[in-house]
Amino acid sequence: MKTANSMSMTFSALSENEAFARVAVAAFVAQLNPTLEELTEIKTVVSEAVTNCIIHGYGEIEGDIYLQCKILGDSIELVVEDHGIGIDDLDLVRQPLYTSRPELERSGMGFTIMESFVDEFAVESVVGKGTKLRFKKRIRTPQSATHHEV
Amino acid sequence: MKVQIETMNRGAMMVATLHGELDHHAAENVRGTLDREIEATKVDCLILDLRGVTFMDSSGLGVILGRYKKMQAISGELVVTSLSKPVERLFEMSGLHKIMKIYKDRETAIKALKEVTK
Ligand SMILES: Nc1ncnc2c1ncn2[C@@H]1O[C@H](COP(=O)(O)OP(=O)(O)O)[C@@H](O)[C@H]1O
Ligand SMILES: [Mg+2]
Numbered sequence: 239m240k241t242a243n244s245m246s247m248t249f250s251a252l253s254e255n256e257a258f259a260r261v262a263v264a265a266f267v268a269q270l271n272p273t274l275e276e277l278t279e280i281k282t283v284v285s286e287a288v289t290n291c292i293i294h295g296y297g298e299i300e301g302d303i304y305l306q307c308k309i310l311g312d313s314i315e316l317v318v319e320d321h322g323i324g325i326d327d328l329d330l331v332r333q334p335l336y337t338s339r340p341e342l343e344r345s346g347m348g349f350t351i352m353e354s355f356v357d358e359f360a361v362e363s364v365v366g367k368g369t370k371l372r373f374k375k376r377i378r379t380p381q382s383a384t385h386h387e388v
Numbered sequence: 389m390k391v392q393i394e395t396m397n398r399g400a401m402m403v404a405t406l407h408g409e410l411d412h413h414a415a416e417n418v419r420g421t422l423d424r425e426i427e428a429t430k431v432d433c434l435i436l437d438l439r440g441v442t443f444m445d446s447s448g449l450g451v452i453l454g455r456y457k458k459m460q461a462i463s464g465e466l467v468v469t470s471l472s473k474p475v476e477r478l479f480e481m482s483g484l485h486k487i488m489k490i491y492k493d494r495e496t497a498i499k500a501l502k503e504v505t506k
Contacts, residue, residue, distance in 0.1 A: 257413065260443075275474070282443075282445050334482075345482060346446075347481065
C-alpha cells in the first residue's frame with residue numbers, strides 16, 4: 239500500500255492568512271485533479287474553518303492555527319485546529335444562521351457550508367483549550383482514480 | 389488582497405462592482421467603502437454587481453446582508469447581479485436568494501428598477 243502524502247503548516251491567526259491557507263491547500267490537492275467545483279468547495283471549507291479560528295477561537299488574542307492535509311487514495315483529509323477559547327455547546331453553534339457575533343455582521347453559515355461541502359465532518363472542542371475540525375472529502379473525478387492507480 | 393470596488397451613480401441608483409476575493413479579510417474594507425458611498429450619495433437603490441468576485445465565503449454573505457439591511461433602514465433597496473455558480477449556491481444555502489432580488493446582469497437590474505420607479 240502506498241503511504242499517505244501529507245502536509246502540515248502552522249501560521250499566525252491573522253486575516254491576511256485566510257487567502258494563503260486556502261491557496262496552499264488547493265495547490266496541495268491539485269494532484270488529485272479535482273474539478274473546479276470541488277476545488278472551490280475545498281477552498282471555501284478552509285476559508286470558513288480558518289476564519290472561525292481567527293474571529294471566534296482567538297478574537298483579540300494572538301495565536302497560531304495548525305492545518306494538516308492528507309491525501310489517501312482519492313480522498314483528502316483536512317484538520318484545522320486552534321488553541322483558543324473553545325466551544326461550549328456544539329449542537330447550538332452548528333445550527334444554520336447561529337452566530338455568537340452578530341455585531342460583526344457574521345452570517346452564521348460557516349458550519350452549514352463546511353458540512354455540506356465535505357463527506358465527513360467532526361468537531362472536537364474543549365472550553366479554554368481550543369477547537370479541532372476534521373474533514374474528509376472524496377474527489378470524484380474519474381481521472382483522479384486512474385491517475386492514482388498508475 | 390483587497391477587493392476593488394468601482395462605483396457609478398445613475399440618479400437615485402448606484403452600481404457598485406466588486407472585483408476580487410470576498411472573504412473575512414476583505415470584508416471590513418468593502419463594508420466601509422460601501423457605507424461611505426451610501427451615506428455620501430444618498431441613493432435609494434444600490435445595485436451590487438458581483439461579476440468580478442472570484443471567491444466568496446460566508447463572510448461575504450454577512451457583508452452583503454449587512455448592506456441590504458442598511459438600505460432597508462433608509463427605505464432603500466439593494467439588489468445583486470452577476471452571481472457566479474458558487475456564489476449563487478451560497479445565496480441559496482443561506483436563504484439570501486429569498487430575501488433580496490437577484491438579476492443576471494446589471495443592465496437587467498437597471499431596467500427592472502427603472503420600470504418600478506416610473
Ligand atoms: N474555532 C472556534 N472557536 C470558538 N468558537 C467557534 C469556533 N468556530 C465557530 N465557533 C462558534 O460557532 C459559531 C458559528 O460559527 P459559523 O457557523 O462559522 O458562523 P459565524 O462565523 O458566522 O459566526 C460562531 O459564532 C462561534 O460562536
Ligand atoms: Mg464562521
